[in-house]
Amino acid sequence: MDRLRATSDSGRLLPVVPKDSLTNALNAIVFSTELSEDELLSHLDTVLTVIQEKQRGAAEQVAVSGVLPTLAQALRRRGPLTLLTTKLVSELARERVIKERCGETGVSSALMSVLVCMDQELLIHAGHAIARLSYDCRFQQEQLLRLGVVPQLVRILRRFKDDKALEEVCLLALCNIGDIGEGGEDGGISWERGLSLCPEESVFRGVNCHSCGFGSMVTVVRLTQWSPEQHTVSIEVLPRYSFGFWTVHNNQRTVRRSPLSHLGACPKFYNVIKYSVQNIPNSRSFKSRVFHIFL
Structure with a gap:
């Protein structure tokens, strides 16, 4: 058997x-x-x-x-x-x-x-x-x-x-x-419908929560209809931070040791946080992609 x-x-x-x-x-x-x-x-x-x-x-x-x-x-x-x-x-x-x-x-x-x-x-x-x-x-x-x-x-x-x-x-x-x-080949993202500003647009928000505690990545997919057969699909990945992250960021001038040094076990997230700290408020988007399509 x-x-x-x-x-x-x-x-x-x-x-x-x-x-x-x-x-x-x-x-x-x-x-x-x-x-x-x-x-x-x-x-x-x-x-x-x-x-x-x-x-x-x-x-x-x-x-x-x-x-x-x-x-x-x-x-x-x-x-x-x-x-x-x-x-x-x-x-x-x-x-x-x-x-x-x-x-x-x-x-x-x-x-x-x-x-x-x-x-x-x-x-x-x-x-x-x-x-x-x-x-x-x-x-x-x-x-x-x-x-x-x-x-x-x-x-x-x-x-x-x-x-x-x-x-x-x-x-x-x-x-x-x-x-x-961002969620891997099988997802790992929780999707919900977002608010759209016009009836020709559909918005989907996907949150991929990280275990490191500071925040999460938000994937926004927008479907915009320009004509019955013409659409635009835009995909953007944005950071969403918790209140604790901004508290650490605002206090980092008075702390000599990096407040992010304990994130060594999360190298991918560490790189995201390091990048965002260096670029606040100049950059809000990490990745984006747009497709113009005809159905």
Whole structure:
């Protein structure tokens, strides 16, 4: 009997799949032409289980197996295999070795074809795949931009205004494509709708709280409609400080030792604070990106 892993992303117990089972599953997906849909679903689930368990060398094995073009075809066909295939691609998109091959194997363009569907669960998994592919990967950011991913994400945001989970995925994908992924590839940002000054504008505010106590980073995404088919998407990352930060900053002239010296355990946040102290009040924005799009 297979040993069971305690948890998974979906909350179910996952079997520990031997390496030869992964090889057999990949070969069956790539080379078998007479398998039933149930058999293919079983093999896809085997590969998904291995990737979720982060077994050593599994991502590299998938990358060289030749399965990625087959997965791209399954994404485009739309059928019983599409949802599980999209989940699998979403998990694979975390891996650097997979990101490097998704363009040449057609996976990136196939994900674009999924974004036009009306199935919200499918859209969430496709959105996660796009967010993970583009996170900290300039090649994928540029390719997805050329494929027209921003207009598709804006369409989804406008069409499914009441789906909070889908909204958050699309906003995360926009930030990662714009290389402003402050929350990481899987988010870590709490989003809310902000107040807009005109009916043609939608504002989303995302807060990524830091554990160091001084403040947080606020990501502001604005969708501005100039005409029925023309939009501007602007993304800006701003600092938001607590009262304690300003107290420290105002008192630093009378304290010889740097009040930020204890932040050595938080190097990224230390750099942010150091930069902001040196530039107050001349600079208020750390990062920004604007997309002009036609739907």
